[in-house]
Amino acid sequence: MLVHSIVPNLSPEFAADVYAGLTKPVQKELPSKYLYDDVGSALFEVISRLPEYGLTRADERLLRRHARDIVERLATPVAVAELGSGSGRKTRQILEALCRRQRTRYYPIEISPTALAMCQRELSDIDSISILGFEREYLDGLLEVAAQRRAGQHILVLFLGSTIGNFDRMAGIKFLASVRRILQPGDSLLLGTDLEKSSAQLLAAYDDELGVTAAFNLNLLSRINRELDADFDLSQFEHVAKINPHFRSVEMHLRSKSRQTVRISASGLAVEFLEGETIWTESSHKYSPEEVLEMARTAGFRCDVQWIDDQWPFAENLLIAE
Numbered sequence: 481m482l483v484h485s486i487v488p489n490l491s492p493e494f495a496a497d498v499y500a501g502l503t504k505p506v507q508k509e510l511p512s513k514y515l516y517d518d519v520g521s522a523l524f525e526v527i528s529r530l531p532e533y534g535l536t537r538a539d540e541r542l543l544r545r546h547a548r549d550i551v552e553r554l555a556t557p558v559a560v561a562e563l564g565s566g567s568g569r570k571t572r573q574i575l576e577a578l579c580r581r582q583r584t585r586y587y588p589i590e591i592s593p594t595a596l597a598m599c600q601r602e603l604s605d606i607d608s609i610s611i612l613g614f615e616r617e618y619l620d621g622l623l624e625v626a627a628q629r630r631a632g633q634h635i636l637v638l639f640l641g642s643t644i645g646n647f648d649r650m651a652g653i654k655f656l657a658s659v660r661r662i663l664q665p666g667d668s669l670l671l672g673t674d675l676e677k678s679s680a681q682l683l684a685a686y687d688d689e690l691g692v693t694a695a696f697n698l699n700l701l702s703r704i705n706r707e708l709d710a711d712f713d714l715s716q717f718e719h720v721a722k723i724n725p726h727f728r729s730v731e732m733h734l735r736s737k738s739r740q741t742v743r744i745s746a747s748g749l750a751v752e753f754l755e756g757e758t759i760w761t762e763s764s765h766k767y768s769p770e771e772v773l774e775m776a777r778t779a780g781f782r783c784d785v786q787w788i789d790d791q792w793p794f795a796e797n798l799l800i801a802e
């Protein structure tokens with residue numbers, strides 16, 4: 481796989497984002513995209529196999545069951561772009577079904593070089609595929625893909641795993657509208673969305689018994705130590721998952737176990753933490769099936785089909801750009 485990379489030195493932007501997030505007056509926060517360094521991407525792969533995290537299995541079941549139908553509904557010829565592909569394991573179902581009909585160019589778009597490398601290992605054995613990875617933010621990568629579009633070619637965008645849920649509801653609609661603006665009428669978006677479920681199920685999924693999600697979250701502090709020359713003492717922070725009923729989301733936080741000061745040299749920052757104070761690191765919003773259709777409509781898509789898993793409330797939505 482060829483990989484286009486334009487992120488030779490992430491640190492200045494990372495240092496600035498850490499400064500901005502940890503100096504917020506009411507709630508300290510860190511952008512969730514920084515959870516995915518090499519360790520974080522590997523840990524996410526483990527999370528996706530945990531018994532408590534039914535989300536990935538539901539996504540995979542729907543893709544396996546409906547891949548042929550999805551492919552038959554697409555305007556062809558079509559190139560496939562995947563936003564935040566991760567390892568690409570689930571994507572195999574779609575790509576194999578498509579490659580039976582046409583030679584297929586697949587563009588995984590990822591900020592994590594480790595995830596891009598996993599994706600290549602996972603998918604490069606498929607017949608009639610060529611893979612061109614972009615180490616970019618979602619929309620920058622999609623713009624590059626659109627620039628490579630050949631005359632008469634359509635684009636299928638995959639946004640799986642309910643990664644849309646990491647945006648708050650308004651930002652999610654804005655993001656979908658930005659994707660729509662890059663596409664042309666008749667292009668499609670396959671959007672995975674995790675649906676509302678019991679608090680007990682959600683808390684188990686985001687705070688598993690083995691502590692893998694806790695390690696995934698705490699790794700963000702190790703990453704800041706490694707890349708920004710900081711002195712977070714990981715034994716003085718703990719992972720917390722909590723339901724936010726107002727926003728219908730699960731939030732991940734890192735809670736300070738004591739009053740402490742942390743120095744982050746590359747950000748030029750000494751941050752005070754009170755005992756019990758948290759850093760908000762990720763939100764995962766949960767949806768109703770009807771709400772997903774409304775979001776899609778507002779963003780300029782019509783929903784061709786919505787499939788819902790019968791074991792774990794999760795919807796796969798095939799959306800067509802209008």
Ligand SMILES: C[S@@+](CC[C@H](N)C(=O)[O-])C[C@H]1O[C@@H](n2cnc3c(N)ncnc32)[C@H](O)[C@@H]1O
Binds near residue numbers: 521536563566567618
């Ligand atoms: C929740 S994981 C989902 C992975 C995979 N799509 C799945 O369904 O299992 C999100 C993925 O998006 C990538 N990612 C996060 N923020 C990103 C951004 N702003 N631009 C590009 N990729 C991003 C992460 O590296 C990670 O691999």
